[in-house]
Amino acid sequence: xxxxxxxxxxxxxxxxxxxxxxxxxxxxxxxxxxxxxxxxxxxxxxxxxxxxxxxxxxxxxxxxxxxxxxxxxxxxxxxxxxxxxxxxxxxxxxxxxxxxxxxxxxxxxxxxxxxxxxxxxxxxxxxxxxxxxxxxxxxxxxxxxxxxxxxxxxxxxxxxxxxxxxxxxxxxxxxxxxxxxxxxxxxxxxxxxxxxxxxxxxxxxxxxxxxxxxxxxxxxxxxxxxxxxxxxxxxxxxxxxxxxxxxxxxxxxxxxxxxxxxxxxxxxxxxxxxxxxxxxxxxxxxxxxxxxxxxxxxxxxxxxxxxxxxxxxxxxxxxxxxxxxxxxxxxxxxxxxxxxxxxxxxxxxxxxxxxxxxxxxxxxxxxxxxxxxxxxxxxxxxxxxxxxxxxxxxxxxxxxxxxxxxxxxxxxxxxxxxxxxxxxxxxxxxxxxxxxxxxxxxxxxxxxxxxxxxxxxxx
Numbered sequence: 115x116x117x118x119x120x121x122x123x124x125x126x127x128x129x130x131x132x133x134x135x136x137x138x139x140x141x142x143x144x145x146x147x148x149x150x151x152x153x154x155x156x157x158x159x160x161x162x163x164x165x166x167x168x169x170x171x172x173x174x175x176x177x178x179x180x181x182x183x184x185x186x187x188x189x190x191x192x193x194x195x196x197x198x199x200x201x202x203x204x205x206x207x208x209x210x211x212x213x214x215x216x217x218x219x220x221x222x223x224x225x226x227x228x229x230x231x232x233x234x235x236x237x238x239x240x241x242x243x244x245x246x247x248x249x250x251x252x253x254x255x256x257x258x259x260x261x262x263x264x265x266x267x268x269x270x271x272x273x274x275x276x277x278x279x280x281x282x283x284x285x286x287x288x289x290x291x292x293x294x295x296x297x298x299x300x301x302x303x304x305x306x307x308x309x310x311x312x313x314x315x316x317x318x319x320x321x322x323x324x325x326x327x328x329x330x331x332x333x334x335x336x337x338x339x340x341x342x343x344x345x346x347x348x349x350x351x352x353x354x355x356x357x358x359x360x361x362x363x364x365x366x367x368x369x370x371x372x373x374x375x376x377x378x379x380x381x382x383x384x385x386x387x388x389x390x391x392x393x394x395x396x397x398x399x400x401x402x403x404x405x406x407x408x409x410x411x412x413x414x415x416x417x418x419x420x421x422x423x424x425x426x427x428x429x430x431x432x433x434x435x436x437x438x439x440x441x442x443x444x445x446x447x448x449x450x451x452x453x454x455x456x457x458x459x460x461x462x463x464x465x466x467x468x469x470x471x472x473x474x475x476x477x478x479x480x481x482x483x484x485x486x487x488x489x490x491x492x493x494x495x496x497x498x499x500x501x502x503x504x505x506x507x508x509x510x511x512x513x514x515x516x517x518x519x520x521x522x523x524x525x526x527x528x529x530x531x532x533x534x535x536x537x538x539x540x541x542x543x544x545x546x547x548x549x550x551x552x553x554x555x556x557x558x559x560x561x562x563x564x565x566x567x568x569x570x571x572x573x
Contacts, residue, residue: 161203194231396459
């Protein structure tokens with residue numbers, strides 16, 4: 115007998131496909147386009163026309179996204195959008211002197227009605243009240259960000275940046291750029307909340323903030339391409355002078371062969387020495403600090419708070435600033451670089467190891483204390499063996515970081531190859547700089563591969 119396959123269920127009874135962010139990208143684009151296009155009407159009908167067009171785009175987006183929507187929902191959303199756009203137009207003076215905090219806050223508050231309408235719509239369709247409140251906050255935050263973003267994008271021009279009367283402060287383009295910002299944050303939050311896809315709001319917000327930050331610092335893709343292509347125009351760039359960089363492979367490296375200057379340690383070897391010393395000393399000091407900064411192994415609350423506070427303090431200071439401090443304190447050279455990277459290693463290792471200790475099984479420690487053992491011997495016998503493989507793996511990782519960091523701190527006079535790179539750059543010997551960069555890349559790559567192989571065996 116031949117087995118027959120059961121008939122497929124009718125399409126109406128099949129389970130719906132799970133929602134994904136991709137299904138909501140087109141609705142989001144429609145809604146954002148609506149609020150941007152409405153901005154082209156500016157203050158027509160006191161801003162009501164802007165709100166009507168924006169509401170139409172939002173309603174169309176919800177229908178395209180197959181989200182629940184009836185006449186009451188459309189009325190709620192339209193009322194909120196129209197009220198917010200009218201308020202937004204009214205709080206903007208015709209020709210503001212500058213984009214100040216007061217104006218920004220007033221413009222953000224103007225979008226409260228849109229936020230309240232979003233709360234009403236989401237509550238009607240099963241979204242928790244906390245979710246609706248978060249969406250309303252997103253609307254206000256979008257309004258607060260809109261004016262500074264428009265100024266950063268060089269669309270909004272307050273009078274403190276132009277001659278009076280030369281460029282109107284708020285026209286169609288200004289409302290459109292504010293609509294873009296508000297749409298990508300406020301509308302994205304609404305669509306993400308009703309579709310239960312929080313990643314939609316996250317992606318939209320990150321995209322907007324990245325563009326905003328790029329505009330603030332003057333970053334552009336064409337500018338990036340142009341600057342990268344300028345590398346080929348650097349004089350004396352090719353071929354790299356490896357003979358000078360390695361000093362004929364000797365442990366001692368002459369500063370100037372042609373003038374017979376006294377020999378100095380090979381800067382590449384000096385860089386490795388700084389990394390070794392700083393890694394060993396810093397990670398050794400971090401071992402007891404990490405145990406004191408863990409809630410599981412700290413002997414008391416007071417000791418834990420002091421150790422945690424000290425660890426957070428040294429973590430706030432970057433390696434380059436440590437180098438500047440020690441260059442001033444003990445003069446420049448490899449000793450200052452080693453001291454700087456000791457604190458750098460201490461900060462990283464203590465943070466990583468303390469979090470690893472927090473995640474260990476406390477059972478062996480409790481069992482050791484139950485036998486009458488004192489606190490620190492019990493910690494050494496029960497917790498240290500659990501975290502020792504991670505400790506060694508972290509040490510190798512920090513050694514890699516110190517190789518790279520020792521190059522950077524050398525730029526401020528803390529020894530190592532960075533000092534030589536800065537000196538040759540100032541003399542426009544880019545062939546020597548390129549040789550050093552290639553050698554550093556090869557050295558770091560080899561160390562990283564060896565470190566990865568060892569860590570795989572340990573962890």
